[in-house]
Amino acid sequence: MKYVALNDLHVSLGAKMIEFAGYNMPVLYNNLIQEHQAVRNSVGVFDVSHMGEFMLKGEKALELIQLVTSNDASKLTDGKVQYSCLPNDKGGIVDDLLVYRYSATEYYLVVNASNIEKDWNWISQHNTFGVEMTNMSDDLSLLAVQGPDAIKVIQKLTEVNLAPMEYYTFTSGTVAGCEDVIISNTGYTGSGGFELYVWNKDARKLWDALFEAGKEFGITPCGLGARDTLRLEKGFCLYGNDINDETSPIEAGLGWITKFTKPFINHEHHKAIKDNGATKKLVGFEMVERGIPRQHYTIKDAAGNIIGEVTSGTQSPTLNKGIGLGYVSAAHSKIDSEIFIEIRDKVIKAKVVKIPFL
Amino acid sequence: MNFPSNLYYTKDHEWVRVEGDVAYIGITDFAQKELGDIVYVDIPSKGKNIAQHEVFGTVEAVKTVSDLFMPLTGEVLELNAQLDGAPELVNSDPYGDGWMIKCSISNPSEIEGLMSAEAYQGLVH
Numbered sequence: 001m002k003y004v005a006l007n008d009l010h011v012s013l014g015a016k017m018i019e020f021a022g023y024n025m026p027v028l029y030n031n032l033i034q035e036h037q038a039v040r041n042s043v044g045v046f047d048v049s050h051m052g053e054f055m056l057k058g059e060k061a062l063e064l065i066q067l068v069t070s071n072d073a074s075k076l077t078d079g080k081v082q083y084s085c086l087p088n089d090k091g092g093i094v095d096d097l098l099v100y101r102y103s104a105t106e107y108y109l110v111v112n113a114s115n116i117e118k119d120w121n122w123i124s125q126h127n128t129f130g131v132e133m134t135n136m137s138d139d140l141s142l143l144a145v146q147g148p149d150a151i152k153v154i155q156k157l158t159e160v161n162l163a164p165m166e167y168y169t170f171t172s173g174t175v176a177g178c179e180d181v182i183i184s185n186t187g188y189t190g191s192g193g194f195e196l197y198v199w200n201k202d203a204r205k206l207w208d209a210l211f212e213a214g215k216e217f218g219i220t221p222c223g224l225g226a227r228d229t230l231r232l233e234k235g236f237c238l239y240g241n242d243i244n245d246e247t248s249p250i251e252a253g254l255g256w257i258t259k260f261t262k263p264f265i266n267h268e269h270h271k272a273i274k275d276n277g278a279t280k281k282l283v284g285f286e287m288v289e290r291g292i293p294r295q296h297y298t299i300k301d302a303a304g305n306i307i308g309e310v311t312s313g314t315q316s317p318t319l320n321k322g323i324g325l326g327y328v329s330a331a332h333s334k335i336d337s338e339i340f341i342e343i344r345d346k347v348i349k350a351k352v353v354k355i356p357f358l
Numbered sequence: 359m360n361f362p363s364n365l366y367y368t369k370d371h372e373w374v375r376v377e378g379d380v381a382y383i384g385i386t387d388f389a390q391k392e393l394g395d396i397v398y399v400d401i402p403s404k405g406k407n408i409a410q411h412e413v414f415g416t417v418e419a420v421k422t423v424s425d426l427f428m429p430l431t432g433e434v435l436e437l438n439a440q441l442d443g444a445p446e447l448v449n450s451d452p453y454g455d456g457w458m459i460k461c462s463i464s465n466p467s468e469i470e471g472l473m474s475a476e477a478y479q480g481l482v483h
Contacts (some may be wrong), residue, residue, distance in 0.1 A: 032420050225394075225421050271434045292418050294399055315420050333467040344416065346402070 005141050005200040006202035006207060015222060021113035023050040036229050036317045038220035039191050043147035045210055046222050047146050050113035052137040053197065054120065057106050057310040062128035064119060065099060065107060068126050070249055070270070072259040076101040081168040081186055084257050085172050085249050086122060087266050093252075096237065097185065104153040108182075112239045126265070143196045145210060146230075149217040150193030156213040158183070162194070176209030178202035184244075188227060188233030190356065213301060227296055229314050232323065234353030235284050237354040241309040242282060251278045251327065280308065281333040284355035287322035291341060291348035297344040307332050310341060316357060322350075323357050345357050359387045359482075362453055366469065367476045367478035370427045373453060374472060376463070381430055384457040385417065385448060388482045393419040396448045401426070401433045403460060410468055414459065417448065430468045432461035 001025045004010075011017065015026035024273070026047065029035065035052070038044040040126040056064060065073045071084035080101055088096035095115040111119045116137055124133060145154055155162050160173035160183060170184035175196060182197035200346050211219055237252060239242050249258045250273040260271050287293065293313030300308050313324030332339055335354055339349040359366070366374040371389035375382040396468065401415030406426045408414050417425040438457050440447060450458035463469070473481070 028394065031395065229420060229462065291400075292399070292423075294423060315418070344400075344402075 002045055002050075005203045006047050006049070006151070008167055009207065010047065010221075014102045014181060015221070015223060018224075020282045021050055023113060025050060026221070026223045028225045029221045031230065032223075032225045033317045035220055035222040035226035038218065039147045039189050039193075039222060039226065040318060041191070041218045041229055042212055042219070043145065043149040044220045044222035044226070045207070045214075046144040046146065046206075046224075046227055047085070047141070048144050048195075048227075049141040049200075049203070051142050052111040052113060052116035052119065052135070053140050053142075053200040054109045054111065054123070055134040055136055056109065056123075056131050057134070058129065059105055059129040061105055061107050061131045062077055064123070064127055064131045066262050067264055067323065068123050070254075070259065070264055071099070071131060071257040073099050073101070073107075074262070078103055079171060080167050080258075081170055083140050084167075085147060085243070085254060086119060086351060087264060087270065088122070088245060090245070091266065091269050092247055093239070093243050093249060094122050096239050096243060096246070096254075099123075100182075100184070102218050112183055114240060121152075128351070141198050141200050141205070143198065143210065144189075144193065146187045146189040146193035146197060146222075147191050147215070149219075154183070154194055154196070155208060157209050169304060174261055176213075177205050177207050181206070188229040188236060188264065190236070191230065202316060220260065229317055232312050232314055232325070233252055233316050233318055233357050235325065237282075237325075238312060247282075247327075248273050248278070248319060250274050251280055278330060280327045282327050282331050283352045284310070284357060285324055285326065285339060285341075285350045286319070286348040286353050286357065287341070288338075290322075290352055291346075292341045293324035293326075293341045293343070293350070294323040298343060299328055300333060300340045301338065302338060304347070318358055324350075325355070327354070330346075359380045360453070361387065361430070361475040361479050365453065365474065366429070367407040368427070368429045368472060369438035369481060370429075371482075372427060372429050374429045374469075374470075376469060379463055380435065381390040381432065381461055381463055382457050383429060383459050383461060384452055385426070386482075387452050387477070389424075393417065393422060393424060396445045397419050399445050399448065399458060401437050403459075404437055405429070405434065407433045407464070408461075409432075409467075409482070420470040421427070421444060426458065428461070432475075433464070434459050434461050437443060437477045
């Protein structure tokens with residue numbers, strides 16, 4: 001098992017640690033609903049240092065990125081970030097990721113911890129462009145400072161002016177005396193805030209400074225449990241649940257990051273799905289009757305026919321009802337479609353709703 | 359953590375309070391802490407006879423689902439109706455207002471096989 005730089009700190013804070021993607025990670029510090037609400041209403045901090053970071057450098061870095069990712073990275077300018085995915089050659093997705101453009105010849109890819117090796121091998125295999133690739137995953141920590149008060153907390157610690165920074169942009173600067181921190185206006189909670197990439201040696205200093213500066217806002221350490229309920233309320237896909245090696249980004253509702261303005265690996269396959277219409281689609285649904293949907297539960301129609309499967313589900317702490325994502329046949333994917341979730345021995349009524357849920 | 363000495367316990371983290379020929383059943387302080395925020399207690403077994411160790415219901419926290427096992431063979435006579443609107447009572451008062459079912463005791467000799475507070479405490483520490 002691997003350990004993040006702040007492992008001992010999390011243990012000393014009383015976090016419940018679990019193995020996630022091969023890392024010993026804090027899943028919960030004290031109370032999931034409190035952690036969730038801290039992010040929605042004020043500010044919370046997640047240590048997500050398990051995430052992977054690759055640097056791609058060279059004259060042809062963009063060409064390589066255009067080949068392996070589905071979004072159009074030529075639209076990026078310096079300091080911009082793009083959500084994208086790595087299509088495989090079998091119709092599915094190797095991983096979803098963020099692409100950071102530092103300069104025309106230097107990019108950073110941020111990938112899921114569970115896929116670091118798989119992504120590295122996949123991209124390397126297609127690197128016939130002489131692009132210099134560096135895996136920085138073991139050198140960097142990542143603190144996601146999320147929530148409406150995150151900007152106020154971080155602004156106390158840096159001279160970089162954060163207010164003009166738009167969503168999905170980044171810059172680098174000194175934060176809390178730590179140099180070369182990448183300050184990224186991104187996150188996986190839908191409540192605003194920043195993600196701070198910091199060298200491992202500075203992670204503790206940055207964490208302590210954030211909690212000191214955030215005291216007046218009730219800054220709260222948050223675990224992976226709250227991260228999951230927060231992202232699900234916003235309908236963000238989780239790799240391994242909602243998308244995987246077999247799902248098309250078109251079926252997953254990720255058409256907006258699948259651009260046919262340029263060729264990419266297996267683009268013909270996804271273009272055909274788009275043109276012909278997907279036979280199954282990832283939808284958001286909420287429970288109409290009492291029940292909590294969970295991953296792998298069966299989805300049925302009113303006649304009892306199986307029409308799909310739940311890929312993510314939880315009780316929403318904000319809405320106080322069961323919500324989920326799942327693939328259903330296209331005929332049942334329209335908003336307000338009545339569907340049924342098989343929960344233990346019963347079928348419980350639900351309906352397709354717009355995502356985000358809030 | 360609190361383990362009242364007047365209760366019996368199981369390795370599945372249920373407690374049993376015997377009152378004459380009926381028993382009240384819930385989950386332990388340890389169990390509620392492990393589960394976290396409980397958001398739904400689903401017990402479809404009212405009026406049914408259920409054998410010892412069989413599932414009588416399910417408790418759901420935000421992130422997890424756990425089955426509830428009968429500590430004793432018996433008929434589920436009554437559910438704690440308060441839990442329908444306030445499942446968090448299981449967190450705040452697991453041995454009191456957070457009780458889950460009242461059942462008959464078909465086989466009183468099964469009580470001897472349950473754990474004492476002391477034995478249970480040894481199990482979870």
